[in-house]
Amino acid sequence: MHVITAFGVGRVMRSKDEKYSEGDIVLNAFFPVAEYCVVPSSVLIRKIDPEAGIRLPEYLSCLGxxxxxxxxxxxxxxxxxxxxxxxxxxxxxxxxxxxxxxxxxxxxxxxxxxxxxxxxxxxxxxxxxxxxxxxxxxxxxxxxxxxxxxxxxxxxxxxxxxxxxxxxxxxxxxxxxxxxxxxxxxxxxxxxxxxxxxxxxxxxxxxxxxxxxxxxSYLDRFADFTVEMEDYLKQGKISSKIKIYEGIQSFVESLGSLFSSSKFGKVVIEVNKPR
Ligand SMILES: NC(=O)c1ccc[n+]([C@@H]2O[C@H](COP(=O)([O-])OP(=O)(O)OC[C@H]3O[C@@H](n4cnc5c(N)ncnc54)[C@H](OP(=O)(O)O)[C@@H]3O)[C@@H](O)[C@H]2O)c1
Structure with a gap:
């Protein structure tokens, strides 16, 4: 069985890797589209600093x-x-x-x-x-x-x-x-x-x-891109519109919206509301 994956932001619940602790926010190119998952820490792109002044969905839009x-x-x-x-x-x-x-x-x-x-x-x-x-x-x-x-x-x-x-x-x-x-x-x-x-x-x-x-094919340039884009975002030189669908059950509807003029900007699914 193949699991559909997506570039995503997740919150760590538990980790055996000492670099990650409960509550850390992480970016991953291949999160399964699921409410919870187990992933090797080696595939995570990086930790996100929630105090950086950049709203989390932006890591999937301008920074994604x-x-x-x-x-x-x-x-x-x-x-x-x-x-x-x-x-x-x-x-x-x-x-x-x-x-x-x-x-x-x-x-x-x-x-x-x-x-x-x-x-x-x-x-x-x-x-x-x-x-x-x-x-x-x-x-x-x-x-x-x-x-x-x-x-x-x-x-x-x-x-x-x-x-x-x-x-x-x-x-x-x-x-x-x-x-x-x-x-x-x-x-x-x-x-x-x-x-x-x-x-x-x-x-x-x-x-x-x-x-x-x-x-x-350009992942070797991702770090250069991130530095430049974070700078633009912090300076308010670039912004984005993000359409957030709620709950994993919205996956099919959100995917369908890409093929019509119905939504503005980047489509994101919030699979679980943070507690
Ligand atoms: N090469 C890569 O690595 C890479 C990475 C990401 C995305 N992409 C591709 O880049 C393109 C844009 O991606 P995106 O993330 O910006 O998509 P998006 O946010 O999902 O935007 C899709 C937009 O395309 C327009 N559209 C849909 N059907 C159309 C049609 N038949 N004719 C003309 N416009 C149509 C719609 O807007 P309107 O209201 O303007 O019609 C829709 O909102 C897509 O083709 C996607 O597959 C490629």
């Missing part, structure tokens, strides 16, 4: 997988620099909201796409996006990108795939970077029914670099 994916995408593969024109899809999701703020901190002009007008407002008013559009309303993506990127796209952080990727490839500048974080619009289809992208040829003429990545 989405924040790290945003950092790898924008800073490592996207090579964000002042003046770059950056486009981020699924911009109000866990990855997108952090990616936009990181790109702004690096001096980019940042535009996002998302699925509702409320999320467009959130991106502009809370997350500092220069502009954003609702892809359910501006359905001609090519026209939308002509409007929002009169000077072309230098970085596209790809989260959705399909028609959005095709439209982006018509607007990339020479040597554009396309870090491919995900393609959520294509996940629930068998591969023969997924949308094809007809203009991949543009990658040649524009000498664009499109590169898929998994955060698990």
């Amino acid at each position: 997988v989405p924040g790290f994916a945003a950092w790898v995408g924008i800073e490592v593969l996207g090579e964000a620099k002042p003046g770059s024109n950056a486009f981020i899809s699924a911009a109000a999701g866990g990855v997108g909201m952090v990616a936009g703020q990181l790109a702004k901190l690096k001096g980019c002009r940042v535009i996002g796409s998302t699925g509702s007008d409320a999320k467009v407002r959130l991106l502009k008013e809370e997350f500092g996006y220069d502009d954003a559009f609702n892809y359910n309303k501006e359905t001609d993506f090519d026209a939308a990108l002509s409007k929002y990127f009169p000077n072309g796209i230098d970085i596209y952080l790809e989260n959705v795939g399909g028609k959005m990727l095709e439209a982006v490839l018509n607007h990339v500048n020479p040597h554009a970077r396309i870090p491919v974080c995900g393609m959520i619009s294509q996940y629930n289809q068998i591969w023969t029914e997924r949308e094809g992208v007809r203009n991949l040829l543009n990658i040649v003429g524009k000498e664009a670099r499109m590169e898929g990545f998994l955060v698990s």
Whole structure:
């Protein structure tokens, strides 16, 4: 039997390892989705200092997988620099909201796409996006990108795939970077029914670099990322929205919410209320 695992924060109840005591808060990349579990102390990433001034769910958001994916995408593969024109899809999701703020901190002009007008407002008013559009309303993506990127796209952080990727490839500048974080619009289809992208040829003429990545391949950079992100959080330069579902019974509902526009930011499950 395989147990579903998730990046999580947990409280130590008992430990045979003297480095850990009852009550310690720990971070682990592979907690079973369960109310209680036994894990070898060697797999724990680190202890969390609850007095550090960072709210615990943030270790799963800005300081967790989405924040790290945003950092790898924008800073490592996207090579964000002042003046770059950056486009981020699924911009109000866990990855997108952090990616936009990181790109702004690096001096980019940042535009996002998302699925509702409320999320467009959130991106502009809370997350500092220069502009954003609702892809359910501006359905001609090519026209939308002509409007929002009169000077072309230098970085596209790809989260959705399909028609959005095709439209982006018509607007990339020479040597554009396309870090491919995900393609959520294509996940629930068998591969023969997924949308094809007809203009991949543009990658040649524009000498664009499109590169898929998994955060698990960048763990040697996790400590660098943590130092930088904790600094941004403490200085109030980056923030995130977190949707917390209560109780392990909410797992299926919370997972389903990723595939609709129903929630803002990072989805977290609080499996047990602290007593
Ligand atoms: N490579 C890695 O290591 C890595 C790590 C983490 C995440 N990821 C990937 O990165 C992407 C973003 O992750 P996340 O954590 O930010 O996700 P998230 O918080 O779960 O956001 C998902 C958002 O995607 C949008 N969406 C859902 N279905 C869509 C569709 N058919 N077309 C367009 N947008 C759709 C929805 O927002 P709207 O309201 O905007 O539609 C939804 O809220 C995902 O593809 C995920 O699989 C990759």
